[in-house]
Amino acid sequence: MEKKKITGAEALLFAFAEEKVDTIFGYPGGAIIPVFDALYTHKEKLAFNHILTRHEQGAAHAAQGYARVSGKVGVVIVTSGPAAANIVTGVADAMLDSTPIVVVTGQTSVAALGSDAFQETDVLGITQAVTKWSYQIRRAEDIPWAVARAFYIAREGRPGPVVLDLSKDAQNQLMEFSYEKCRYIRSYQPEPKLRQDKIAEAAQLINQARQPFAVIGQGVILGKAEQELFDFLNKADIPAASTLLGLAVMPVDYRLNMGMVGMHGNVAPNKKTNECDVLIAIGMRFSDRVTGKLSEYAPQAKVIHFDIDPSEINKNVKVEVGVLGNVKKTLPAVTELLNKAEHKEWIESFEEHKSCEDREVVSKDLHPDNGILTMAEVVKCLSDNTGQNTIVVTDVGQNQITAARYFSAFNTRKIVTSGGLGTMGFGLPAGIGAALGSPESKTFVVSGDGGIQMTIQELGTIMEYKIPVKVIILNNNYLGMVRQWQELFYEERYSSTSIQNPDFVALAAAYGIKGRKVEQRQDLAEAVREMIASDSAYVLEVMVEKKGIVYPMVPAGKCITEIMLKN
């Protein structure tokens, strides 16, 4: 019997079903109508949860949020031209933060390619620099192959974004569908081979170390190697800190958790980076926001770098030993060879810096001597009133750093933030994706008054799909983080950083979303509890100190030991 033929558009959806896709974020348009038509045809049988965002950038960030909390591949479908251009920010963000997403963009018909056809953009040309892989599909019969490859590439090895540019004729052509999952690509080795000699060298260095210190990145989350990490740290008694993206791997109350490194990290781990004798970097990439002045970063230490990506070894920091591979495998291999050790004195030596930071920064943030609320108080209040299953998605700026510093995460994948690209406008849509990707958790977005307005139209998405995201707007009426730099390094020349804002609560109300504005300290706790108790979406606007500064801070380009606690 002859196989039944289907359209390329249907094949795309059948391929998604083979990859166990359940949620799609998208926005229709001329060059992708056939795919949306197929969604309509198969709405019962395939039953994808299609979320129509209010802007394609929102769809991309939502897919990122979904992927970050669930570990699954986020999926986006948009049309050509302007829509394809609109997803670029999310794709670039996913590239820098190693987030697995597959984005399908419609494209003009093959015959019209290159002719400046209506809504034609050179999607491959635009996206090649910001994707792990981008590919143009010109024939329906290539769709299953390309989708299988796309998911494999997005997910395996160091994850990242893939763009499939799907011509309109490929969507309409008829084809016979058969699907085979991709398990191998001749030109791509997702995980480098384990090298026993490197494992042994790393173990030996750690065994000889008197003051070992580990820095944990998102690689541990991506490799699902949380337990392997704890076994490793526990056995050799190694104090550790996370990068911004590695937050939530270690619970805040974990004995060996020394906080966060980097520009706005904690004092102790930053200073100790330059005191340890062996620095063990695990699934992180020595971003300039972590290292500060590179030539003065841990010059005394022997550095061991665990990473899955060969191009990361010796990229920024010269290392003694590079241990290539998935940390899920390399960490236990090293742990096996470790001697049980104790570094009591060394670990205790972090305390002095911690109490100094508590005194100079934390207590001032949490117990200010005036009547105006601080961002820290708000985040702390949220943290104190929520439990294990809480996800915090941040935007970018002071709100982000404060959320990272004061939200106590107890579980992996519970903090989602735009690290590498630092994309304002990420928070709200990523929060939507996170809520859908982890329905068993309560999702809170912490945003600034500036950033929220970059994607605020996604309140419409929240309204339509009744997504129970809680949004906290920390309103300082400033583009606070830039204002902070202007205050500290540009003689208080506040060029274009004060910002006039709408009535956010009224805006939420216009979308049918409950909201409340808090201006007084005495109202905060009650308002936060009301928000938490709400089953539906909620917008909580809190008026905070206008000219707050987030400390500690390592000024850009300075050595990490020059971390400032005050001006």
Add this chain to the structure above:
Amino acid sequence: MENTLYTVTVYSENQVGLLNQVTIVFTRRQVNIESLTVSRSAIPGIHKFTITAYTDKETIRKIVLQIEKRIDVLKAYYYTDEDIIFQEIALYKVPTDSLMSNNETETLVRKFNARILEVTKEYTVIEQAGHKAEIDAMFEALNKNKILQFVRSGRVAITRSPVERLSNFLEEMEARRKEVVNENN
């Protein structure tokens, strides 16, 4: 660090848009490409880019790793001149009367191991293969008279190893493929 002329060989699948993916890595690292040649390799279906660029060892190492990271790139290597056998080709168009009036041009052709491809009443086309320095020298010599047109190709290079260096990698990957297939049976 001192700049050296490096030759990079990139082995890739035959995919649209690969050239762009390879060159943007150089661009991002602010390294100018001196020459670039794309051809098939001895292995069926696999393409080979030969790229030269002046930079330091640190940078070229990073560039090669970042090129290798592209999905459709199988492998990339970098070499200095001692590691490879290489050649460039140049074409010169000179007025034929200069060839006729004295035997200087002919002497040059002999001296540089060049050859004459075409002679018409107005012009003569000379082909020279060699290293850049040799081509520069012949250019200077011919230019004392007159050069009407000139072009020099990018460098082509092969290694001193008996087969394509990629072969080992392909064997490894083939073993991997078998492993994957077995896992699923």
